[in-house]
Amino acid sequence: MMFDYNVILDSLPLYFGGVLVTLKILLIALAFGLALAVPLALMRVSRSPWVNAPAWLYTYVIRGTPMLVQLFLIYYGLAQFEAVRESVLWPYLSNATFCACLAFAINTSAYSAEILAGSLKATPPGEIEAARAMGMSRATLYRRILLPSALRRALPQYSNEVIMMLHTTSLASIVTLIDITGAARTVNAQYYLPFEAFLTAGAFYLMLTFILVRLFKYAERRWLAYLAPRRG
């Protein structure tokens, strides 16, 4: 069995285009997901059940169902309702890129919210007491002390979530988008070379994963330096 290099070389532009699509979807999903995760995490650490329970239910349902089902519910499912098809949102909701980004953002918001809530709960009590002693209001306490500290400490776990999300974006190829996996499926369909096509896609994902791991290492060194063991 020979590995067909020529086909892969010829389709490299397709793969590079796929890398761009993958990164675009990933960045959009992460940005909106994190923006949604912060208020959800604040709800999750609330002591009032009326505030806490809705956020708990949201993260529980999202984390308990497969990403594929969520994507299909949004992309294929919503079209079932006439009200949706006639609404002003329909041009967006019938667009595969929009639906993929929406589904991924919702998914990552639930996981990120739990990570962030865990990190908020693990705040050293001394930090909170010091802020109270300085006379900070609740809002100031959250803005100046709790959130910056919790976001930093969430970094190692959040890096895992980002890598999981990179892998999740491969599902975009199922709703017709030509991301890295989509490129591989196109190549496979054209030349019937599944080994070559998907191995190349795998290599691209592996590279992106390593780059992300490296980037988060730098970020941790920069923002978590104060937690690192002291040298010498």
Add this chain to the structure above:
Amino acid sequence: MLHGYGSTILDGAWLTLTLALTSMAVAIVLGLLGAAFRLSPIKWLALLGETYATVIRGIPDLVLILLIFYGGQDLVNRVAPLLGHDEYIDINPFVAGVFTMGFIFGAYLSETFRGAFMAIPKGQAEAGMAYGMSGPRVFFRILVPQMIRFAIPGFTNNWLVLTKATALISLVGLQDMMFKAKSAADATREPFTFYLAVAALYLVLTSVSLLALRFLEKRYSVGSKAAEL
């Protein structure tokens, strides 16, 4: 409400559960082997285990599924004629699914098991040796029961991810509940109804698993102290 598709979807749910359980069994075997390789003092074995864990965990499940499923089919049919078998071989999607999921999650579990074995204090194995137990006996009587205690949280997580990931196997033709829901959605033009029903079934599956594994964790934590806050 489900236009009589309820029972087909439940059949699919049974297949999903069977697939998840069988794949997990394969993954546990591969995970233990992977952990043993990675902890081995023999350099090339450790490197092999490390490569397996890193490469598989760095590639999306979907890509691996497509690679193993289509690539595997291709490979079998390229090799079979050389062995004098001329008919086209169709791989059973269930068997392919079990091996694919088992292979992928074996890599994740090798990480969990490795961490769990390393969390056991060295003195435990030494004490076993001092009692005159043989190597395998120390392994199965002393190390494995304690390893399970440390591995349960990571194992729970992996089991939940695996259960949800089985939905992807429907894309290569296994008639699990996702596949059945898709057929029903196409036939009735009511995709939301059927995908929502399947989402609810997955939620039941994950909820029951969480409860069962929490019970197991309690059982294996008997005798270990937790600091009171």
